[in-house]
Amino acid sequence: DAKTTQPPSMDCAEGRAANLPCNHSTISGNEYVYWYRQIHSQGPQYIIHGLKNNETNEMASLIITEDRKSSTLILPHATLRDTAVYYCIVRPGSSNTGKLIFGQGTTLQVKP
């Protein structure tokens, strides 16, 4: 079973920040938080991941709470092309262990 909980759906206005929450209250010390998204009919796309520090890349920012029991993915200026299902997944960091197990994710609808 997936070890994360996400709201099933969210709306966001185009140009505004999209903040997608994720709860992972049973996360272990060696588990990273990964975010992927899947645009309709495409393979999942890697967005960002982190262990305990906040992370930022060209796509998004990841804010992890100090107790690591929850996190938020931030898309700073959402566009219509960001409409997708967003998956939050926890996984051990070692290359040879840990499976990427998908939950149901959050369907983000960006509206004009």
Add this chain to the structure above:
Amino acid sequence: SAVISQKPSRDICQRGTSLTIQCQVDSQVTMMFWYRQQPGQSLTLIATANQGSEATYESGFVIDKFPISRPNLTFSTLTVSNMSPEDSSIYLCSVRGTRGTDTQYFGPGTRLTVL
């Protein structure tokens, strides 16, 4: 990131037949995986493809139904055997451990329809 290609991109098959899906990566990878995505559902891990040895299957998936090969560090195949309409899904190849990173990447998927 890794560039992953899958063949075929889609197919329509008759029940009782088998289809082999190919996955090719543009660089050597440590791990390769196969996932299934049934209509309207999330992704489900089928198996881990191990180079030079038998694949490791997840609960609910068996080798007779989904035989997997991985002859080298850049290529794998998944066969869907004795197909039924319930096998209609998107099948996705995924890789990890390329170019010094541990990030996992996904191919574009193969959309299979079984009549």
